[in-house]
Amino acid sequence: MTKYNVLGMMSGTSLDGLDIALCHIWQEAGAWNFAIRQTHTVPYDKDLLKKLKNAIHLPDKEHEKLHDAYGIWLGEQAKMFIEKHAVTVDFIASHGHTSHHRPEEGVTFQLGNGRLLAKVAKHKVICDFRAKDVALGGQGAPLVPIGDQLLLPEYDFCLNLGGISNISFDTDGKRVAFDIGLANMPLNYLTEKIGLKYDENGQLARKGTLIPRLLAKLNALHYYTLPYPKSTGYEWFSETVVPLLQENGANTADALHTVIHHNCEQIAKVILGQRPKEGSQVLVTGGGALNSFFMDTLQEKLGKACKVHIPPKKFIEYKEALVFAFMAVLREIGEINVLASVTGAQRSSCSGVIFMP
Template sequence: MNTYKVLGLMSGTSLDGLDIAYCHIWEEAGKWNFSIKETAEIDYSDKMREHLKNAIHLSEEDHDQLHKDYGIFLGQKTKEFIENLKGDVDFIASHGHTSHHRPEEGITFQLGDGQLLANTSGKKVVCDFRTKDVSLKGQGAPLVPIGDELLFHEYDFCLNLGGISNISFKKDGKRIAYDIGLANMPLNFITHKMGMAYDEDGKLARSGKLDRTMLDKLNNLEYYQLPNPKSTGFEWFSSEILPIIESSKASNKDLLHTFIHHNCEQIANAVHQHKNSSETDTKLFATGGGALNSFFIETLQEKLGREIQVVVPSKTLIAYKEALVFALMGVLRLEGKTNVLKSVTGATEDSCSGEIFMPAKV
C-alpha cells in the first residue's frame, strides 16, 4: 500500500487567500482514503489580491508576468510551509488561480507557473488541471466531483460554497456536477466595500431584510435556465450581478440578507430537481467557506425542507476540501488514472489531466 504525501494548493474565486493542505492519500481494497495532517491559510496582501482580481483585464505581457510572479509566490509559501512541517512531501498539486474561464471559446487559464513553482519550492509539481478537459470540448469545471466520487460517496449530494456554489451527485450510475450559481462572491464583494473581509457567521445578513424586487431580478437571470453541464465565474459576476448590486438602493445588510436567500433558493431548486422522490432520508454534505456561515446554512436547511439533512463537517474539512481534492487529482495524474469526468464537464471523454514539472537542477 503506497501512501502519497502531498501538498494540495487552492485559491478560489472568493480571493480569501491561498489554502495549503498537507494530505496523506492511499488506496486500500479498491477504496481511496485520506488524512489531512496540517493546513495553512495564507492571506493575500492587498496588492496581490488586486492583481489577481484584475488579472482578467491585463495585457498579454502583464498577464504573463503575473503568471510567473504568482508561481514564485506559491513556491515561496510552500517552501516556508514545508520547512515547518513534520513529515516528507512527495509532490505539490496546485490548482492555481483562475484568471480566465470561457470554455465555450476553448479558453481557461490558471495563474501560477508550474515550472517556477517547482524551482522555487524544490518539489515536483502537478498543475493545470483544467486545460485538457476544455480541449476535449468540456467545461473544465467543476473538478472537485472526482473527490466526491472517490472520497465522499456516502452522501447523496455534495455542495461546495466557495465564491460560487457547485453541486455533485450520482444519477443513473454517473457522477453529475455543475455550478449552480452564486455563493460567497457577492457577499464578500459587499463586505469588502464595508471594510470587512467577510460577514462573520452571517451576523450582518441575519440582521437585514429581504429586498423582494432584487430577489426577483436575481432569480430571473438567464444562467439559471441553462441546462447542465455548465460553469461560471468572475466574468458572469462582473457582467450580470454587479450591475444589479450597483443599481440597488438597499442597505448593505439588506443586500447580504437578500443574496443569501437567493443563493439558498437556487441551491434548493437544484437539489429538489435531482432528488430521488422516493428517498426520505437524503443527506447533503456542505463544505467551502459558506458552510461556516450559520445564517447561510440555516436558511438553506429551511429552503430544502425536513426530508433533506444538511451535514456540515469539521472546520478543517470545510475549509480545505478543495485543496484535498487537488492533492487527490495529483495522485491520480501520477498513477495515470482518470481525474476529470466527462459526465461532469460535458467533454468528449474522461481524462487524466495535469502537467508535471520537475525542479530545475542548478
C-alpha cells in the same frame, strides 16, 4: 498499499488566500482513504490581491509576468510550509488561480507557472488540471466531483460554497456536477463596500429583511435556465450580477439577507429537482458552510427532504486543496481524474501537467 504525501495548494474565486494542506492519500481494499494533516492559509497582501483580482484585464505581457511572479510566490510558500513543519512530500498539487475561464471559447487559464513553482520549491509539481478538458470540448469545471465520488461516497449530494456554488451527485449511474450559481462572491462584494472582509457567521444578513424586487431580478438571471453541464465565474458575476447589486441602493444587511435567500432558493431548486429520498445527506463545504444564517436558510428551503451536514472546520476550509492533491495522485498513477459526465468533454481524461525541480 502505497500512501502518498501530497501538498495541495488552492486559490479560489473568493480570493480569501492560498490554502495549503498536507494530505495523506492511500487506497486499501479498493477504496480510497485520506487524512488532512498540517494546514495553513496564506492571506494575500493588498498588492497581490489587487493583481489577482484585476488579472483578467491585463495585457498579455503583463499577464505573463504575473503568471511567473505568482508561480515563484507559490514556490516560496510551499518551501516555507515544508521546512516549517519538517514534512516529507512526494509532490505538490497546485490549482493556481483562475484568471480567465471562457470554456465556450476554448479558454481557461490558471495563474502560477508550474515550472518556476517546482524550481523554487525544489519538489515535483503537478498542476494545470483544467486545460486538457477544455481542449476536449469540456467546461474544465467543476473538477472536485472526482473527489466527491471516490473519497466521499456516503453523501447523496456534495455542495461547495466558495465564491460560486457548485454541486455533484450520482444520477442514472454516473456522476454529474455543475456550478449552480452564486455563493460568497456577492456577499463579500457587499461587505467590502462597508469595510468588512466578510459577514462573520452571517450576523449582518440575519438582521436584514428581504428585498422582493432584488430577489426577483436575481432569480430571473438567464444562467439558471441553462442545462448542465455548465460553469461560471467572476466574469459572469462582474458583468451580470454586480449591476443588479449596484442599482439596488438598499442597506447592506437587507442586500445580504436577500442574496442568501436567492442562493438557497437556487440550490434547493436543484437538489429537490432530483426527488431525493427523505433524509438524504447534503455535505456542505467551502466558506459558506461557516455562515450559520446561510446554513439555516438552506435547511429551511430543503425541508425534511434533506439533512444539511456540516463537517469539521478543517475539512470545510481545505477540501478543495485535498481534492487537487487527490487529482495529482490519480495523475501520478495514470487514472482518470476529470469526468466527462461532469464537464461535458468528448471523453474523461487523466489531466495535469508535471514539472520536475
